[in-house]
Amino acid sequence: MKSKITPGTIFLYSALVLLAIAYLMPAYLAVVTALKFPADISLPRSWELPPVVNYGSFAEALGLLKGNIANSVILTLSATALSTVLGSLNGYVFSKWKFPGSEIIFTLFLFGMFIPYQVILIPLFQTLRAMNLYGGLPGLILAHVVYGLPITSLIFRNFYAQIPDSLMESASLDGAGFFSIYTKIIFPLSVPGFVVTSLWQFTQVWNEFLWGICLTRHADNPITVGLAQLAGGQAVSWNLPMAGSIMAALPVLLIYIVLGRYFIRGLLAGSVKE
């Protein structure tokens, strides 16, 4: 069936190839522009390959953004780790230790996932200031952990719902309690859940901009803010913002290409009703 060439398959493949080219065009443009020398960049010839390849753009952009990248790495790793662990515990309670009202609390949690963050911005500031956390990474990490809780709890709750209750019951007959069931039975089974959740959180935190620009001082700006500064205003030589964009995109792109399967599961968990 696959080997037969019909008008249908010709249409299918030509449509797919054309669409793929269209989707890759921005990436292509970013790469060729990043590899040009500023003098070779001109609007009418923006699609052409660089006459002389300039790897220096990356070194230069890295020099400008290295502080931001370091901030983003610290921020992303700690926020992801904390919100995933908390989400796992919450998911465990929500799926295996339901109590009266736990469903309502869970629904109220989920709501936090969908609010436009502008609506909490002003109080968030004032609170962080009052806690002496404004301006640095710890405050930003706290914000990401708190507002990451709904999605991480949701993913883990759905994940744990698939673990049969009978496993829990037999363990509890053996005298295991709340925490020992978690550490002995649930946690060892959670690896895929942790992968999905942390990938999701990683991309969310890495890509976030609004809090980055509003809640940190210059020295603690994450990569998105650094990139926006690099690209904003009088960016005459476009090779730098393009090289910066590629570097800012690289970690999440790699994760996505290598671990795409899990990434899609994260997407689905975040949207499709169980």
Next chain:
Amino acid sequence: MKRLVVSTCVAAFTALLLAGSPVVQAKELTGELEIFSWWAGDEGPALEALIDEYKKQNPAVKVVNATVTGGSGVNAKAVLKTRMLGGEPPDSFQVHAGQELIGTWVKADRMEDLTPLFQEKGWLDAFPEGLIKNIGTDTGIWSVPVNIHRSNVLWFSPANLEKWGITAPATWDEFFAVAPKLQEMGIVPLALAENWTANHLWESVALAAMGAENWDALWAGKLAFDSPEAVKAWELYGKVLEYTNKDASSLSWQQATDMVVDGRAAFNVMGDWAAGYMNITKQLAPGSGFGWAASPGTGGNFMFLADSFGLPKGASQRDNALAWLEILGSREGSDAFNPLKGSISARTDSDLSKYNEYGQSAAGDFGKDRIVGSLAHGVTANEGFMNDFASVMEMFLKTRNAMATAKAAQQIAVKNGIGK
């Protein structure tokens, strides 16, 4: 002026009473100094020169140069606010001298009075009186001005004008006479860029339409924004806009300047930081590579704006910041910075030989012209007015209705406490 002198004395006296003078001692400074500004890209070298000067004197201090890009500081001001609001002020920040500083930060009691520093350094005599009036209030002096810029300048390329057989217009009527010819040749008569440059153009046009007396009266609340004079300004502005480029809102001011340099456009009204850009970045010689004149109809008037740095209350490295302010106000610092920035020194005793032809001519004009304040760069109106004015401007760009826009401007003037 008398009141200011009195208040200055009072402030000085208070300073004496307070334990410890705020002026830096000659001890070795350490730690960090975070300087917040919007000078990046082409304006960066000027700031670097100041930072180098600072590092020379205070080698142990690590300078964090926090720039937030975006011409005229539109983005920087928003970020600065989140910093101040969050209780994390930078040690010293750039702010336009005038109502932009006073209306926002002094009224909110977030700035330290710098009168003692001015007295210690003898700056009360080094800076022109009129300028000190603009950076101070009854209760103190709030920032150290580093430069003077002129807003009402018309830029062009002398070679191109010669090629096209025209001269720089002295009035808008002269401009309207040559503009259609330029358009026929496929040349944009007047290059314009993103939204804030529309405000910038407006103030030059309005000054031409109503004259300096009325301009001052407008900001003093003595002339209504919907008076016939002001309506006339909008009408003239509407006519001028017809000769600008259509893709303005996606261009930075440098790109608009580029249009003039490349010969795609004939003229551009921009502040004299454009001189620094053309001289340093574009390597053009003042006079031959690029030419200038007072924007049409504003000859004999110097619409000024000044960048200044203040000391926020609660700065974490106060001593380092004071040392920074000291350099800004010094003759050496000022003369290191301004030639590169394309501005003139705010000090009356600057070494003119360090400045290029444009700088010398501007300094000459500053000495003899009628001085008026700029709206687009924060001298004449507070930030509330300026923000609302952006909406008014947008409304005008869309509707081109001079009367309605003037009425709108009057409303926001009343709302922001300028008009009555």
Next chain:
Amino acid sequence: MRNKDRVKAFLTLLPSIILIGIFVYGFIGNTFWISLSDWGGSGALAINPVKNYIGFGNYVDLFTGFLGGGFRQDLVNAVFYSVMLLAGAIGIGLVLAMLLDNKPRGEAFFRTVFLYPMSLSFIVSGTIWRWMLAPKGGVNILPTYVGMEPISFSWLSSTGAIWEFNWQNLLQVAVYITSVVLIVTGLWLVKRVPVKAILLLVPGVVLGVGGWLWGDMLPKALFMEETHGFNIATFGIIMATVWQYSGYTMALYLAGFTGISQDLRDAAMLDGATTVGYYRHIALPLVKPITISAVIILSHISLKMFDLIFAMTGPDNGATGHPALNMYLTTFRANDFARGASIAIILFLIAATFIIPYMVSSYRQRRAR
């Protein structure tokens, strides 16, 4: 023992409950309170600013005040951003999913290509698209590579608008939209449930005719004429968003299609259904829950377009504005905290109108199980 464990379970959850309670619900309440105050003006940035209760004045100002024009245009923009993003991302995503559902060779490769934009930050994609849409370059010169004239469309800086309406006639426009929606749904149902269709069609036509004949008698929503419409400068931004999120809807639909058993498909084909027929009558109805989720998620994303607009046109381009951006500028540039909070609350209410029903229905579903 069991009871002790229940207490432990609750105590484990408690910190999260407190955090969400404060950071989500407490903060929303606080923002609402600020929106009812007069926190703004020259003293706004004092250490302890003065805030007085003034009621709903800020909201009234935004909708009917003279200076709310920018906000009203932003609101109109937000509607267009949402509708176009939904139509584009769902339409294209569905097409992509149907293509890939044929299991072509290299399916994994194509899937990756269509989905990679989704992993990027709005700042990254905005930076790249700003360069793509630069006048006299990027997209505009693509036609020259196949021998055609370049496009001269100024993507991001155009000030033109289409589908303009006068804000004064807001009520009349709302009547027309309702009427069109009723008639279209009615026509769609006419074959299957004629009775219901009539119940929709009749009021639809009555409303439409009524609005046309007596629309002038409706109260004016504003004291002056003020036109708003679809600003064509927003089109480039919409394009970038669709590029970024159509792969996402594709992944959702693809998961849904894969979930439909091959037997069902084979049976349908045996019954003589065409491919189109299969999708229209079998596959699409089966993945309806996915469509609903996609609508929710995408609407939510369209309300968060702050980053993308910031990166593509900068905060100052009035034509491409969005309430989310307006909130930031009003608050942190104009020092008008109360008004910024009001805009935030309006954004929140818009989000709530489609999220709360979704939440309630998913809660009921969980309860039913």
